[in-house]
Amino acid sequence: MVTRxxxxxxxxxxxxxxxxxxxxxxxxxWEVYRLLMDQRDHPTANDVFMRIKDRLxxxxxxxxxxxxxxxxxxxxIRQVNFDRESSRxxxxxxxxxxxxxxxxxxIHDVVFKPGVNLADIxxxxxxxxxxxxxxTLRGELPVS
Amino acid sequence: MVTRxxxxxxxxxxxxxxxxxxxxxxxxxWEVYRLLMDQRDHPTANDVFMRIKDRLxxxxxxxxxxxxxxxxxxxxIRQVNFDRESSRxxxxxxxxxxxxxxxxxxIHDVVFKPGVNLADIxxxxxxxxxxxxxxTLRGELPVS
DNA sequence: ATAGAAATTAGAATTATTCTTGCTAGATCG
DNA sequence: CGATCTAGCAAGAATAATTCTAATTTCTAT
Numbered sequence: 001m002v003t004r005x006x007x008x009x010x011x012x013x014x015x016x017x018x019x020x021x022x023x024x025x026x027x028x029x030w031e032v033y034r035l036l037m038d039q040r041d042h043p044t045a046n047d048v049f050m051r052i053k054d055r056l057x058x059x060x061x062x063x064x065x066x067x068x069x070x071x072x073x074x075x076x077i078r079q080v081n082f083d084r085e086s087s088r089x090x091x092x093x094x095x096x097x098x099x100x101x102x103x104x105x106x107i108h109d110v111v112f113k114p115g116v117n118l119a120d121i122x123x124x125x126x127x128x129x130x131x132x133x134x135x136t137l138r139g140e141l142p143v144s
Numbered sequence: 145m146v147t148r149x150x151x152x153x154x155x156x157x158x159x160x161x162x163x164x165x166x167x168x169x170x171x172x173x174w175e176v177y178r179l180l181m182d183q184r185d186h187p188t189a190n191d192v193f194m195r196i197k198d199r200l201x202x203x204x205x206x207x208x209x210x211x212x213x214x215x216x217x218x219x220x221i222r223q224v225n226f227d228r229e230s231s232r233x234x235x236x237x238x239x240x241x242x243x244x245x246x247x248x249x250x251i252h253d254v255v256f257k258p259g260v261n262l263a264d265i266x267x268x269x270x271x272x273x274x275x276x277x278x279x280t281l282r283g284e285l286p287v288s
Numbered sequence: 289a290t291a292g293a294a295a296t297t298a299g300a301a302t303t304a305t306t307c308t309t310g311c312t313a314g315a316t317c318g
Numbered sequence: 319c320g321a322t323c324t325a326g327c328a329a330g331a332a333t334a335a336t337t338c339t340a341a342t343t344t345c346t347a348t
Contacts, residue, residue: 026314026326045304060328065305070326081227084336086304099268102275113267121260124243127286131246134280142271170295170344189336204297209336211295228305230335 023074031055032067033091036077042088042098042107080107082136097135103143110137167218175199176211177235180221186232186242186251224251226280241279247287254281 016030049064071077080088097110160174193208215221224232241254
């Protein structure tokens with residue numbers, strides 16, 4: 001007898017855990033999470049909605065928003081904003097910024113050179129508590 | 145005879161220049177610009193709209209948006225975004241980031257320590273052209 | 289002065305996101 | 319095992335910031 005990951009008839013290769021970082025997993029949350037892990041091109045909520053229809057044809061856009069919000073709230077993914085465009089979502093939890101290439105439209109993760117600590121190079125009053133940093137760059141990557 | 149800055153009967157202390165950075169000045173653009181220079185607390189378009197009514201009781205919100213856009217486009221002011229909140233506007237043209245103090249709600253300009261060049265400490269492919277950098281911090285300033 | 293161009297106004301339209309309501313499904317308890 | 323209880327989901331309405339449209343006004347240059 002073949003083991004089957006769920007009763008839905010759809011095969012969800014990696015088994016769905018009961019929870020991630022304290023967030024109870026549901027079929028919808030799990031598929032949203034898996035999509036972000038598999039397609040790391042910083043999709044918008046609507047991108048996720050359209051792409052996920054293969055696996056969850058009945059999901060609603062509101063649920064995609066709810067899932068994304070829950071995942072962000074529990075620190076499982078990050079929400080990334082460029083100007084006032086639609087929010088984008090990113091499963092890379094390491095400290096990093098984002099580079100928006102004007103030529104291709106693609107968004108790339110950017111990290112600091114080793115040993116660099118942003119808080120050290122900013123001129124802030126002593127005792128300032130930094131809870132969150134966001135770095136956004138725009139420009140053109142070399143054509144290569 | 146007393147010199148008078150305009151025919152409107154309202155006194156616009158510093159004389160309005162014909163243009164700034166190639167942007168033709170109008171009464172509305174000038175007042176928006178002056179307000180931002182005088183009140184550097186990063187107001188939103190709506191904040192500007194409400195505050196400017198003293199001087200221009202008939203201005204419309206759309207015009208405030210138009211003026212702000214024109215000023216941004218000509219590099220006279222900067223547009224600052226925090227997450228998906230309303231855009232804020234800032235007349236500080238020097239390279240700087242923004243610190244959002246969760247305690248007071250205030251937004252403060254942040255500069256690098258002398259001699260620091262952000263492009264040098266980021267791990268980018270050689271030949272990358274950076275046209276724009278945005279740095280946003282959230283946290284708490286020391287209480288006193 | 290006058291024609292043409294650019295700005296302004298008021299309000300409608302748009303768009304991403306959030307909210308509301310009723311329903312569904314999984315968890316809990318007896 | 320079944321009843322109940324709760325969290326999550328779906329669908330669509332509502333919201334809020336911003337942009338667009340059309341008509342009017344103000345500049346600019348002739």
